[in-house]
Amino acid sequence: MTLLQITRKFRTQGQCLSHLMKTRWPEGVTCSRCGSRIISRISTRDKFECARCEYQFTAPAGTIFHKTYIPLPKWFLAIYLMNSGREISVNQLSRDLSLPYKTAWSMAQRIRSEMKNQEFTKLAGLFVN
Numbered sequence: 001m002t003l004l005q006i007t008r009k010f011r012t013q014g015q016c017l018s019h020l021m022k023t024r025w026p027e028g029v030t031c032s033r034c035g036s037r038i039i040s041r042i043s044t045r046d047k048f049e050c051a052r053c054e055y056q057f058t059a060p061a062g063t064i065f066h067k068t069y070i071p072l073p074k075w076f077l078a079i080y081l082m083n084s085g086r087e088i089s090v091n092q093l094s095r096d097l098s099l100p101y102k103t104a105w106s107m108a109q110r111i112r113s114e115m116k117n118q119e120f121t122k123l124a125g126l127f128v129n
């Protein structure tokens with residue numbers, strides 16, 4: 001995928017969320033606590049609720065995107081840039097994403113440490129191919 005494709009495909013939070021859903025749950029949303037597939041969507045808050053155990057969760061829960069104030073399009077772009085095969089400095093990342101250096105630094109740390117996580121590389125792999 002090219003940079004242009006990435007920025008078009010993942011322009012909004014909603015586009016990123018639906019990509020995250022498809023990657024995490026290719027067979028349909030599944031409860032991360034009990035594995036049930038009978039899930040209702042609490043549409044106003046992008047939240048899901050399990051009909052069996054009443055567990056409430058979101059698509060980013062349990063990923064590096066959980067509880068972050070950084071918009072998902074910036075995360076996706078950061079992952080793309082860090083996987084493009086070229087070395088990218090934190091300074092560059094901070095400029096490209098219009099984020100403070102400290103924020104870019106902690107994103108880069110989290111992305112690097114997640115590279116070993118299979119679910120994450122599946123997600124990142126989609127960006128690179």
Ligand SMILES: [Zn+2]
Pocket residue numbers: 031032033034035036050051052053054055
């Ligand atoms: Zn459940």
